[in-house]
Amino acid sequence: MNQETVGARPQLGRPIRNFSVLLSPTPRGARLGRLLAVEQLRCWGLPLDPASQIVAELAANAATHGRVSGRDFRLTLYVVGDTLRIEVTDTRGDRLPALPEQAPPDAESGRGLLLVDALADRWGVTPGPPPRKTVWADVLTAKGDRR
Template sequence: MNQETADPDTQLGSPIRNFSVLLSPTPRGARLGRLLATEQLRTWGIPLEAASHVVAELAANAATHGRTSGRDFRLTLYVVGDTLRIEVTDTRGDHLPVLNPHPPSEQEDGRGLLLVEALADRWGVTPGPPPRKTVWAELSARPTHHP
């Protein structure tokens, strides 16, 4: 589920950290993903606020828009150097996320990617083997302490 390795190519031998979990494509699975990610980031000493919001939005999108009955989505966190990469892979590669910079004010949803855009240094979508896609975001992640 989670792993730490020392990569000789990283500066000063900083470990590469990763965490990955399969979750049900439901609101409960999305909440569990946010909670698990928050606890993992806390153990790594990574600042939580922006990262937990990005995880929550990407996981909620996977549970809402990437949902396929009987197929889980995967949440993966990587820390390499000072960069945290959050990936959410679902099985709706035919349904790509669209950033709507001006959602109607009366519309209750459609603002999640605006939040991701505001909090992440960069984000995007990578097609996977059919029928998958991965929505990812990268944030600066200078640890608050070294575990």
Template sequence: MKQEIPQLDSPIRNFGVQLSSTPRGARLARLLATEQLRTWGLPTDPAAHIVAELAANAATHGRVAGRDFRLLLYVVGDTLRIEVADTRGECRPQTRHPTDDAESGRGLLLVDALADRWGTTPGPRPRKTVWAELSLPPDHGNACSGATGGLSQRPRR
């Protein structure tokens, strides 16, 4: 008797790259993520904004001279997960509420507004990973649906 192997309704897709903890590395993370999402036939927004914020934080607050950060994107089922890992595990990200005239400090507020879920995962030491998830529409893996389908919008609080 032949045993059937279960098939996934949608493929598992992943992309990872290690980048320098510099402003240039952060910009490259956004560009590479945008191109990978296009290759997968997924919309670039709001995922590209989330990648930009997490990569900028890794290059600014997670920077250790001579150590890189890692960007990982993957799709499993109906979820796009974005992960950025750096080598400052002792520096946990926190949302701040900057003054109106502050020039920075809004990155995690944007991530919180754009992502369905986000958080941090420790280790292995000295690393930490900041992650964000976006729900995909049910037809994201359907070749007949085209590449124009958007990420689902979460209800606003």
């Protein structure tokens, strides 16, 4: 089930926006998450980059490293003021992501969190009620506020 809510009380002069969807922990689910996020960002009138790339990386990680058969992962987008928060929650709280120092040049994977670290203004991991964890990234949406 996907859901969009808009808060009734404005924060920083703007409404609080929220979009959430459950997705299968598969490559197809990760792709669908990116496509849905892009469409939601368009509806909100927000820039697609770098948010779409961050969603793609976090969703791919959830489908690859956070996969538990029969358990979906959740993609959530929040907009509060000038900040877009991207959250991906999976059911592998026992597998916390770690930022690699560097992926080998010939490796076909291992750069996802390096990209998230480079593109997001902030990111981190929040343990959830067991067995969950949420990997999140914040992106400033106002022009001139990017680092």
